[in-house]
Amino acid sequence: MGGLFSGVVARITLRATFGRKRALIFAIAPLLLILLTLLLKAARPPGAPWPARVLGDFGFSVVLPLTALIIGTSVLGAEIDDGSIVHLLATPVRRSTVIVTKFCVGAALTAAFVAVPELIAGVIAEGSADKLAIGLFVGALAGSVIYNAVFVMLSVLTTRAIAVGLLYVLIWEAVLGNFVSGARLLSVEQYSLGVANSIASDAALRAGLNLTTAVVMGVIVTGAALVYATRRLSGFSLKGDAV
Amino acid sequence: MSTAIELRNVSRWYGNVVAVNDITMTIGPGVTGLLGPNGAGKSTLLHLIAGFLAPSRGELTIGGTAAWRNPEIYRTVGLVPERDSVYAFLTGEEFVLATAKLHKLADPRAATRRSIAIVDMEQAQDRRISTYSKGMRQRIKVAAALVHDPQVLLLDEPFNGMDPRQRLHMIDLLAKLGAEGRTILLSSHILEEVEQLAGTIQVIVAGRLAASGDFRAIRRLMTSRPHVFLVRTSDDRLLGAALIGSPAVTGVELTRGGLQVRASDYGTFSREIAGIARGQGIRLRELLPEDESLESVFAYLVES
Numbered sequence: 217m218g219g220l221f222s223g224v225v226a227r228i229t230l231r232a233t234f235g236r237k238r239a240l241i242f243a244i245a246p247l248l249l250i251l252l253t254l255l256l257k258a259a260r261p262p263g264a265p266w267p268a269r270v271l272g273d274f275g276f277s278v279v280l281p282l283t284a285l286i287i288g289t290s291v292l293g294a295e296i297d298d299g300s301i302v303h304l305l306a307t308p309v310r311r312s313t314v315i316v317t318k319f320c321v322g323a324a325l326t327a328a329f330v331a332v333p334e335l336i337a338g339v340i341a342e343g344s345a346d347k348l349a350i351g352l353f354v355g356a357l358a359g360s361v362i363y364n365a366v367f368v369m370l371s372v373l374t375t376r377a378i379a380v381g382l383l384y385v386l387i388w389e390a391v392l393g394n395f396v397s398g399a400r401l402l403s404v405e406q407y408s409l410g411v412a413n414s415i416a417s418d419a420a421l422r423a424g425l426n427l428t429t430a431v432v433m434g435v436i437v438t439g440a441a442l443v444y445a446t447r448r449l450s451g452f453s454l455k456g457d458a459v
Numbered sequence: 460m461s462t463a464i465e466l467r468n469v470s471r472w473y474g475n476v477v478a479v480n481d482i483t484m485t486i487g488p489g490v491t492g493l494l495g496p497n498g499a500g501k502s503t504l505l506h507l508i509a510g511f512l513a514p515s516r517g518e519l520t521i522g523g524t525a526a527w528r529n530p531e532i533y534r535t536v537g538l539v540p541e542r543d544s545v546y547a548f549l550t551g552e553e554f555v556l557a558t559a560k561l562h563k564l565a566d567p568r569a570a571t572r573r574s575i576a577i578v579d580m581e582q583a584q585d586r587r588i589s590t591y592s593k594g595m596r597q598r599i600k601v602a603a604a605l606v607h608d609p610q611v612l613l614l615d616e617p618f619n620g621m622d623p624r625q626r627l628h629m630i631d632l633l634a635k636l637g638a639e640g641r642t643i644l645l646s647s648h649i650l651e652e653v654e655q656l657a658g659t660i661q662v663i664v665a666g667r668l669a670a671s672g673d674f675r676a677i678r679r680l681m682t683s684r685p686h687v688f689l690v691r692t693s694d695d696r697l698l699g700a701a702l703i704g705s706p707a708v709t710g711v712e713l714t715r716g717g718l719q720v721r722a723s724d725y726g727t728f729s730r731e732i733a734g735i736a737r738g739q740g741i742r743l744r745e746l747l748p749e750d751e752s753l754e755s756v757f758a759y760l761v762e763s
Contacts, residue, residue: 224560228546235548299544302511303554303603306538307561308530450528454502454511454540 222309225317233290233325241286242325245279246333253337267341268420271352275334276408280359281385284326288367289377291322297375302454311449315368315442322364331356348416355412362404362434365441372448393424400424407434462522462535462610462642463487464508469517471503478503480666481517486644490637492657493646494753496761500666501646502541505615508644509538521611534562537604541615543596547589551580551599554588555606562607574606575599579628593620601629612636614645618652630656654753662760669760674753677760684759685709685721686728687749692718693742701735719749 252274256266292315295301304314334356338349366384370377385405392399393406400406406423410430413423425433464486471479479500495501506512507519510526510533519526526532546554555574559567575584578598588596597620604612617633618626626649634656637643647653653660654674662670662677670677678686692698695718699711702720707727712719722728736743749755 222561224557228549228557231548232546299540299542300546302538302540302542303545303558303600304561305511305530306509306533306536306540306604307558308533308563309561310530451513452511453513454506454509 219310220313220316221320222313222317225304225309225314226321228304229291229318229321230325232294233287233321242283242329245283246329249275249279249333250337250340253340257340267338267348268416268418271334271337271341271348272409272412272418272421275330275337275352276355276359276405276412277385277390279333280326280330280356280408281363281389281405283330284322284360284363285367285378285381285385287325287329288322288364289371289381291318291325291364291371292368293371293375293377296371296452301452305449305452311452312446315372315446315449319364319368319442319445322368323361326360326364327357331360348418351412351414351416351418351421354415355408355410358411358430358434359404359408362407362438365438365445366404369441369445369448372445372452397424401429401433402437404434404437406430407437464611464642464644465518465520465523466508467518469507469514469519471500471507471512471515477666479507479514479663482663482668483517484661484668484671486642486659486661488637488640488642489659490633490643490645490657492653492660493644493663494650494653494660494757495646495663495669499663501663502615503666504663505613505644505646509536509613534607535609536611536613537607537609539597539600539604539612539614539617541619543593543620545588545596545600548587550585550587551575551591551595551602552584554599555584555602558603559606564607567606570606570608574602577605577632578602594622594625597621598625598629601632609641611642612644614643616647617645618647618649626652650752650754650757660753662757664761670756674756675751678751678756684750685723686725686751688720688722688728689714689716689745689747689749690718690720690732690743691716691745692736693744694739697739698736698741701739701741702732705731705735707731717745 252270256270331353335349335353338352339345342348367381370380374380388399389403389405393403406425407430409421409423410425410427413421414427466482466484469479469482493501503512507514508526510529513527521532521536524532552571552575556567556571559570564570575581578601580598580602583595588599597617617629621629630652633643659672660674661668695713699713699718702708703711707722707724708720709723710721
């Protein structure tokens with residue numbers, strides 16, 4: 217793993233990500249999640265198992281994918297957009313090292329900005345670190361990893377990674393994933409919920425996949441995304457005069 | 460190890476647009492200037508050579524190794540891209556040091572100090588690159604490109620944004636690196652600098668290689684264009700009248716600066732003029748070629 221991870225690339229990526237104004241956006245959704253939890257806890261709505269619904273629905277269909285989208289497309293996409301990536305690529309560093317390092321940074325940041333708030337919100341909602349809180353935390357961790365692999369890959373494929381990512385999250389996952397059972401197999405949200413539910417065992421999470429399917433698909437999607445991203449980065453081109 | 464850049468029948472197209480058209484050339488040690496009007500294909504060619512674009516056809520190697528999809532090439536190649544983008548949040552020193560570490564140099568800090576000193580950026584190295592002027596950014600990019608002591612240096616418009624003092628410094632630096640036997644290829648619109656610096660030029664026009672070699676030698680080969688000379692003598696009018704009788708001369712014109720002569724045959728004119736002047740009892744004070752500058756050669760090539 218040592219050869220696949222570069223401390224230099226990681227440090228530059230972290231500084232680049234936090235140096236941009238969009239870094240402030242990372243914090244908004246998770247803060248909203250915690251605020252919402254506090255408000256609902258205070259209001260104590262009767263009947264409906266609101267922690268799983270809110271932290272599962274809102275957390276896993278909005279906070280997790282959108283935060284991962286902003287982070288995952290920033291860690292590499294921003295450098296590709298402004299051209300500064302050339303300085304990194306004009307060195308002997310392996311393209312797989314660049315991809316894996318940036319993916320690791322993105323996944324870690326997403327975990328910090330989503331998985332940890334999910335855990336905090338879960339503890340607030342349930343009053344303790346029970347299986348729901350732990351399940352949400354682990355599910356969000358899995359989602360952080362898989363989403364970042366997909367969004368890092370997208371940022372190598374297209375300059376419109378955020379738009380394509382939004383289409384995926386809002387159309388594929390939010391709409392199709394709820395109505396077409398086959399679409400769940402290609403839904404990172406469902407992988408995350410499947411992992412969360414394997415610990416939380418809460419029907420209110422409405423997880424559509426079991427743990428085995430979620431883990432297998434998550435591993436396949438992550439691996440395939442990183443391999444393809446590496447291939448594409450190896451063929452990174454600078455446009456010349458004619459285009 | 461050879462550091463020659465070899466292109467054999469290299470073409471690059473984007474759909475129906477041919478950006479580089481069947482170019483064959485060899486670029487060896489020393490400084491070579493890559494010239495051409497806007498949209499000629501210079502940047503495309505430089506990106507092909509730098510391994511940041513795949514040729515649609517043909518072969519391109521540096522030191523015998525293909526540049527495309529080969530990050531190892533950057534152990535011997537340094538690139539100074541044209542785009543201004545650089546990690547603006549880093550200080551100059553951090554940027555060069557990061558590059559040195561990515562090259563896995565044995566002593567990255569020493570290499571960084573040396574490289575920053577070469578481009579005379581010690582005073583500003585602790586400032587963020589976002590505070591640098593354009594010329595300073597260029598210099599720190601050059602420092603990063605030099606940190607691993609490459610044998611091949613590719614520079615895309617390196618004089619952009621530099622003031623005259625910085626340009627002179629850069630010319631001296633590149634001349635020194637070229638004299639050390641490194642292969643330096645620079646593309647530039649600033650002909651005066653290329654004229655001073657490059658022993659060889661490669662002129663690209665509309666994606667094709669229009670001319671290659673020493674620009675004075677190229678000018679001599681342009682036999683379809685009369686050579687223009689300015690001659691100052693003790694009697695310009697009399698010499699003009701005498702010269703027009705020579706088959707090597709296609710026209711004369713009396714100007715304020717002297718006698719402007721158009722000669723279709725450079726060699727014959729050069730041999731004859733002294734004898735013709737002596738025969739008329741005229742003293743020759745000055746004989747200057749007016750269109751042997753790189754600018755003139757370049758203009759002729761682009762027009763044709």
